[in-house]
Amino acid sequence: MTETFDIQLRSSSLSLTQCYEFVSHEGCGGIDIFVGTVRNHTAGKTVVALDFEAYEPMALAEMRKIAVSMMEKFQTVKIAIHHRTGLLKIGDEAVIIAVSAAHRAAAFAACRYAIDTLKETVPIWKKEIFADGEVWVAAHP
Amino acid sequence: MTETFDIQLRSSSLSLTQCYEFVSHEGCGGIDIFVGTVRNHTAGKTVVALDFEAYEPMALAEMRKIAVSMMEKFQTVKIAIHHRTGLLKIGDEAVIIAVSAAHRAAAFAACRYAIDTLKETVPIWKKEIFADGEVWVAAHP
Amino acid sequence: MKIKILAFGIAKDILGNRIINLEIPAAATVGALKEHLEQIYPDFKKLRSLKLAVNQEYVDDGLVISDSDEIVIIPPVSGG
Amino acid sequence: MKIKILAFGIAKDILGNRIINLEIPAAATVGALKEHLEQIYPDFKKLRSLKLAVNQEYVDDGLVISDSDEIVIIPPVSGG
Numbered sequence: 001m002t003e004t005f006d007i008q009l010r011s012s013s014l015s016l017t018q019c020y021e022f023v024s025h026e027g028c029g030g031i032d033i034f035v036g037t038v039r040n041h042t043a044g045k046t047v048v049a050l051d052f053e054a055y056e057p058m059a060l061a062e063m064r065k066i067a068v069s070m071m072e073k074f075q076t077v078k079i080a081i082h083h084r085t086g087l088l089k090i091g092d093e094a095v096i097i098a099v100s101a102a103h104r105a106a107a108f109a110a111c112r113y114a115i116d117t118l119k120e121t122v123p124i125w126k127k128e129i130f131a132d133g134e135v136w137v138a139a140h141p
Numbered sequence: 142m143t144e145t146f147d148i149q150l151r152s153s154s155l156s157l158t159q160c161y162e163f164v165s166h167e168g169c170g171g172i173d174i175f176v177g178t179v180r181n182h183t184a185g186k187t188v189v190a191l192d193f194e195a196y197e198p199m200a201l202a203e204m205r206k207i208a209v210s211m212m213e214k215f216q217t218v219k220i221a222i223h224h225r226t227g228l229l230k231i232g233d234e235a236v237i238i239a240v241s242a243a244h245r246a247a248a249f250a251a252c253r254y255a256i257d258t259l260k261e262t263v264p265i266w267k268k269e270i271f272a273d274g275e276v277w278v279a280a281h282p
Numbered sequence: 283m284k285i286k287i288l289a290f291g292i293a294k295d296i297l298g299n300r301i302i303n304l305e306i307p308a309a310a311t312v313g314a315l316k317e318h319l320e321q322i323y324p325d326f327k328k329l330r331s332l333k334l335a336v337n338q339e340y341v342d343d344g345l346v347i348s349d350s351d352e353i354v355i356i357p358p359v360s361g362g
Numbered sequence: 363m364k365i366k367i368l369a370f371g372i373a374k375d376i377l378g379n380r381i382i383n384l385e386i387p388a389a390a391t392v393g394a395l396k397e398h399l400e401q402i403y404p405d406f407k408k409l410r411s412l413k414l415a416v417n418q419e420y421v422d423d424g425l426v427i428s429d430s431d432e433i434v435i436i437p438p439v440s441g442g
Contacts, residue, residue: 031177124440195290196290260359263361
């Protein structure tokens with residue numbers, strides 16, 4: 001049986017093509033892909049790099065839970081969720097979520113749900129590195 | 142000045158990487174990409190191939206109008222809309238829409254708006270080819 | 283006046299040609315041309331919708347056609 | 363009983379270590395452990411939220427901790 005999910009946490013560069021090819025399927029008519037990249041600024045300050053740290057086994061488990069919910073809530077066919085760890089530079093891909101479905105509404109809704117939920121539940125932490133210091137994102141109110 | 146839009150209508154294969162690289166930008170944090178592919182069935186019948194015909198100058202003009210509306214309605218940074226013409230086989234990409242924005246909500250909303258509007262306004266016609274005949278999609282009520 | 287009409291998708295199948303030449307009254311409107319087409323080719327009435335584009339723009343039925351216009355029959359679109 | 367706590371992100375900076383060992387009363391709850399941590403390390407009170415994961419699951423404050431549990435401090439996450 002072919003797998004329905006491809007969940008990865010990795011320190012090497014993410015591949016859009018790899019995610020796309022995993023979810024692409026003869027029965028699907030719509031694929032939505034979200035790519036989260038490292039922005040060069042935040043609240044007016046210039047970001048030099050980002051450092052992502054993950055509690056790996058739980059992060060993978062929570063990403064798998066998201067994929068299961070996507071299957072249950074929306075009519076999705078295949079799902080790839082790849083998240084990067086370690087030091088990233090500006091423009092690097094931090095996360096790629098790809099979803100295929102027979103119809104586009106399900107693909108869009110599932111992909112949006114996935115990134116929103118990932119940002120709330122998956123134990124991954126992002127440190128923004130500026131020229132003059134660094135800060136753990138969203139740690140404080 | 143770098144272009145904000147990349148609008149293409151072409152008979153050669155579409156490239157996800159090309160669309161992604163066009164919209165990728167150091168100032169953007171979220172990219173949403175929709176890929177419409179050729180499905181192997183429709184209403185229970187097996188599709189062998191699809192043939193796309195376009196009224197090319199107007200199709201390009203209408204795609205450009207969509208990109209302009211996306212910029213006006215949402216806070217998008219860069220937009221690629223590539224649509225294919227001619228004979229496509231199962232799994233081929235018929236359309237790719239990629240949108241970058243500083244924040245993901247705008248990227249998702251703009252991408253969804255683009256594909257919904259494209260399907261309503263852009264003069265492109267799709268003929269489904271079955272083993273035992275062919276039909277212009279959505280022509281009849 | 284003599285006009286040239288271009289057709290795509292199922293409209294080309296209905297006309298049996300990519301391009302037809304038609305004689306219409308001077309100052310005819312888009313609405314009148316559509317009715318005329320539906321009379322000569324009743325299959326147009328079976329479509330989900332029928333639009334004309336003039337000079338690469340969707341236009342209202344009230345628009346008056348001139349013989350230099352690029353007129354295209356737009357059956358229901360199905361891109362994407 | 364003796365427990366080992368793992369910390370990530372800003373929690374590691376607050377503890378000054380990836381792992382700390384702590385002596386807590388037997389049958390202590392997650393809620394009690396959180397209060398205990400906030401007393402020893404007041405910087406935890408400044409965070410937007412503070413959660414504990416036990417055996418790789420988010421848990422309620424009422425859960426009773428056992429000394430074989432894998433306990434991890436989860437400060438506000440910021441993946442994606």
